[in-house]
Amino acid sequence: MNGRLLTGNTAAAWAARLARVDYIPAYPITPQTEIIEVIADWVREGAMDAKFVQLESEHSMMTAAGAASLAGARVFTATSSQGMLYAMEMLYNVAGWRAPMVLMNVSRGVAAPIVLEPDHNDVLAARDSGFLQLHSETCQEALDLVLLAYRVAEDSRVMLPAIVNMDGFYLSFTRERVLLPEQKEVDRFLPRYKPVGPLRATKPVSRGSAVMEGWLYSYFRYNTHASSLRAKRVFSEASKDFEELFGRSYGPVEGYMLDDAEYVIVMSNSFTALGRQAVKAMREKGVPAGLLKLRMIRPFPADELAAMLKGRKVVAVFDQNIAPGSGGILYPEVAASLYNVRGRPNALLPVVGALGGKQITSKEMAAIFDEMKEIDREGKDPKPIFLMRKDELDRAQKAVAVAEGGK
Amino acid sequence: MEATTRFKTLKDLPTEDYVAPGNTMCAGCGGILALRTFHKVLGPNVAWVNAAGCMTVTMAYPLSPIKSNWLYTAFASAPAGAQGIRDALDVLMAKGRLPKSEDLKVVVVSGDGAAYDIGFQATSGAIDRHLDFYYLCYDNEAYGNTGFQMSSSTPWGSSSKTTPPTPAYPLGNTNRKKDLFEVWRVEKAPYVATLSNSHEVDFLRKVEKGGTIRGPKMYIAFAACPTGWGYDPKDSIELEKLAVQTGVWPLKEAVNGVVKHTIVPRTLTPVVEYLKRQERFEHLFKPVEKTEAIQSIQAAVNEYWRQASASEGLQVRLAETP
Numbered sequence: 214m215n216g217r218l219l220t221g222n223t224a225a226a227w228a229a230r231l232a233r234v235d236y237i238p239a240y241p242i243t244p245q246t247e248i249i250e251v252i253a254d255w256v257r258e259g260a261m262d263a264k265f266v267q268l269e270s271e272h273s274m275m276t277a278a279g280a281a282s283l284a285g286a287r288v289f290t291a292t293s294s295q296g297m298l299y300a301m302e303m304l305y306n307v308a309g310w311r312a313p314m315v316l317m318n319v320s321r322g323v324a325a326p327i328v329l330e331p332d333h334n335d336v337l338a339a340r341d342s343g344f345l346q347l348h349s350e351t352c353q354e355a356l357d358l359v360l361l362a363y364r365v366a367e368d369s370r371v372m373l374p375a376i377v378n379m380d381g382f383y384l385s386f387t388r389e390r391v392l393l394p395e396q397k398e399v400d401r402f403l404p405r406y407k408p409v410g411p412l413r414a415t416k417p418v419s420r421g422s423a424v425m426e427g428w429l430y431s432y433f434r435y436n437t438h439a440s441s442l443r444a445k446r447v448f449s450e451a452s453k454d455f456e457e458l459f460g461r462s463y464g465p466v467e468g469y470m471l472d473d474a475e476y477v478i479v480m481s482n483s484f485t486a487l488g489r490q491a492v493k494a495m496r497e498k499g500v501p502a503g504l505l506k507l508r509m510i511r512p513f514p515a516d517e518l519a520a521m522l523k524g525r526k527v528v529a530v531f532d533q534n535i536a537p538g539s540g541g542i543l544y545p546e547v548a549a550s551l552y553n554v555r556g557r558p559n560a561l562l563p564v565v566g567a568l569g570g571k572q573i574t575s576k577e578m579a580a581i582f583d584e585m586k587e588i589d590r591e592g593k594d595p596k597p598i599f600l601m602r603k604d605e606l607d608r609a610q611k612a613v614a615v616a617e618g619g620k
Numbered sequence: 621m622e623a624t625t626r627f628k629t630l631k632d633l634p635t636e637d638y639v640a641p642g643n644t645m646c647a648g649c650g651g652i653l654a655l656r657t658f659h660k661v662l663g664p665n666v667a668w669v670n671a672a673g674c675m676t677v678t679m680a681y682p683l684s685p686i687k688s689n690w691l692y693t694a695f696a697s698a699p700a701g702a703q704g705i706r707d708a709l710d711v712l713m714a715k716g717r718l719p720k721s722e723d724l725k726v727v728v729v730s731g732d733g734a735a736y737d738i739g740f741q742a743t744s745g746a747i748d749r750h751l752d753f754y755y756l757c758y759d760n761e762a763y764g765n766t767g768f769q770m771s772s773s774t775p776w777g778s779s780s781k782t783t784p785p786t787p788a789y790p791l792g793n794t795n796r797k798k799d800l801f802e803v804w805r806v807e808k809a810p811y812v813a814t815l816s817n818s819h820e821v822d823f824l825r826k827v828e829k830g831g832t833i834r835g836p837k838m839y840i841a842f843a844a845c846p847t848g849w850g851y852d853p854k855d856s857i858e859l860e861k862l863a864v865q866t867g868v869w870p871l872k873e874a875v876n877g878v879v880k881h882t883i884v885p886r887t888l889t890p891v892v893e894y895l896k897r898q899e900r901f902e903h904l905f906k907p908v909e910k911t912e913a914i915q916s917i918q919a920a921v922n923e924y925w926r927q928a929s930a931s932e933g934l935q936v937r938l939a940e941t942p
Contacts, residue, residue, distance in 0.1 A: 235711045238704065264711045266703065269745030273700030276693050276742075280669070280704030283691065285712055288704075302694055412689040412705060414665040414722045421670075421692035422681040429681065 850899020
């Protein structure tokens with residue numbers, strides 16, 4: 214293994230190359246485009262033995278991806294934001310087809326208004342599609358999780374497509390030291406894809422057929438659900454093999470300074486790094502703070518999460534997304550995981566922040582922990598927090614005034 | 621046509637069938653008939669890639685009336701599904717992981733809703749990428765599967781569920797039918813052809829000819845629709861024949877952009893003969909005959925054949941406007 218300075222996008226491209234993918238249908242969108250540029254280059258140079266084709270939309274891109282997977286090719290593709298939404302109809306289809314391809318999503322906020330930097334409304338819009346979802350905090354994780362995603366997706370006990378998420382800009386265009394696994398070892402970890410009932414001349418199949426009645430539809434939908442739940446065990450097995458070969462260990466959730474933590478923040482993706490800093494700062498002040506990172510979003514690691522959160526005093530769920538009219542998207546999922554658990558935390562604080570890549574200062578992070586302490590001390594009900602600083606609000610209001618032709 | 625064709629008379633219609641009888645399509649459906657004939661020429665090794673439409677619901681799990689591969693994709697993106705299958709087969713064969721004997725002819729099958737409207741962009745993309753595939757559009761001139769709403773293939777003066785004739789809108793649909801043959805031709809598909817179930821030999825030869833060409837092979841099959849058009853299902857072939865004889869449905873092909881009419885009606889039958897047999901045009905005759913509208917339809921057909929005759933040197937006697 215050798216370390217190189219790679220952007221998240223290049224690390225993702227390397228993952229596709231090391232996975233020896235056969236087929237890459239592509240469509241450009243910021244901030245994902247660098248991935249497909251790098252791959253296009255490698256394919257044309259002959260460094261990758263694969264076919265690269267640029268489609269005319271993400272909807273077509275996902276259709277081609279799923280169809281090629283059903284025909285027996287290992288398929289990789291990437292998108293962001295609007296592209297994810299434009300492809301959404303096909304995400305449900307490709308999952309229903311049981312086509313185990315891997316889609317890298319490089320998160321970016323969703324229009325309107327149009328924005329470039331990340332939040333997770335794009336990837337979480339796909340949470341009910343049937344795709345597995347793994348979210349990465351670092352460029353290394355982006356690479357490693359793609360390899361793990363193929364191993365789990367293509368397992369005959371699962372046979373579902375997977376999304377690996379990384380944050381736009383914060384990872385996609387940020388160079389970090391990344392250890393590139395040896396090809397030989399990746400080949401050992403990831404055997405060749407064995408399609409189940411591919412489209413063939415000698416043994417024709419019908420795929421995506423209509424089911425005309427609810428009982429049959431229910432059967433297949435539950436089947437997808439059960440396969441997704443099974444993916445958790447398959448992930449653990451694969452993760453063990455991965456650790457033996459590459460020395461890096463990945464669970465569905467990851468704790469940071471959790472041992473005696475009473476106030477815990479739940480986070481995901483690149484902003485977790487800010488959470489770690491905040492926890493460290495709190496610890497230096499003697500506050501028993503901790504962090505739980507969600508790496509797996511689908512299947513949702515409810516049991517693992519509950520086991521790590523029970524007995525804590527207050528837990529904050531940091532949602533880098535917003536469901537207008539409800540709040541954060543992950544908050545209710547965390548709450549549902551804890552409700553029936555004896556010794557669940559006394560309070561669960563909803564926090565929405567970092568939308569469109571809005572910077573979060575250490576003061577804002579500290580304020581979340583202060584609020585948790587106060588809820589605990591005063592026994593008061595947690596009130597949702599929406600992170601926006603006074604100086605940012607002032608600037609926003611000034612911009613609105615300018616747009617309206619005011620002073 | 622070429623002397624090399626396997627198909628000289630109706631007796632040459634292949635006896636092999638790849639579509640089972642007893643499928644769930646409506647009696648008299650021109651669409652499934654076109655698919656059946658198409659399949660006879662292609663032989664058994666086919667991957668059908670379907671867009672939402674009437675054919676979708678005949679492939680109801682766990683049964684299939686088709687003896688070859690089938691993939692239902694979505695309404696808008698069947699050509700992209702064809703791209704994925706073609707590319708995957710090519711890659712796997714190139715890497716030596718799939719024997720050539722497993723190769724498939726990849727064929728998109730859709731109605732006019734997908735071809736003319738919602739899948740227009742995906743089709744354009746596939747043509748642009750010079751994808752080696754067939755596209756069979758069964759054109760029944762409306763969204764038949766949802767109960768016959770207007771598409772951009774619906775002819776001027778036709779009623780539909782979303783263009784019902786009323787006192788304020790006496791003509792029904794007043795958009796002109798999109799000329800998809802021309803669109804595909806100018807997009808430089810190397811082979812574009814129209815088909816009719818009433819002219820089987822012409823039909824068979826065109827599918828055969830497409831097989832000699834690499835790249836997109838695009839077909840629009842006129843597909844009589846008894847439930848949507850309103851006529852007795854036994855008359856489907858007769859109605860398709862009338863569409864050809866009146867000149868409403870020209871049978872033609874374009875090889876590398878050069879258009880040639882393959883069946884030339886010497887004397888056009890007046891369009892009124894075709895119109896009056898279908899309920900979708902009933903409002904043009906009842907309660908009073910809308911002579912001006914019928915004249916306008918005849919004039920458009922005549923104008924088409926005047927131009928075609930001029931550019932190809934055909935001898936076509938036009939029909940009198942009533």
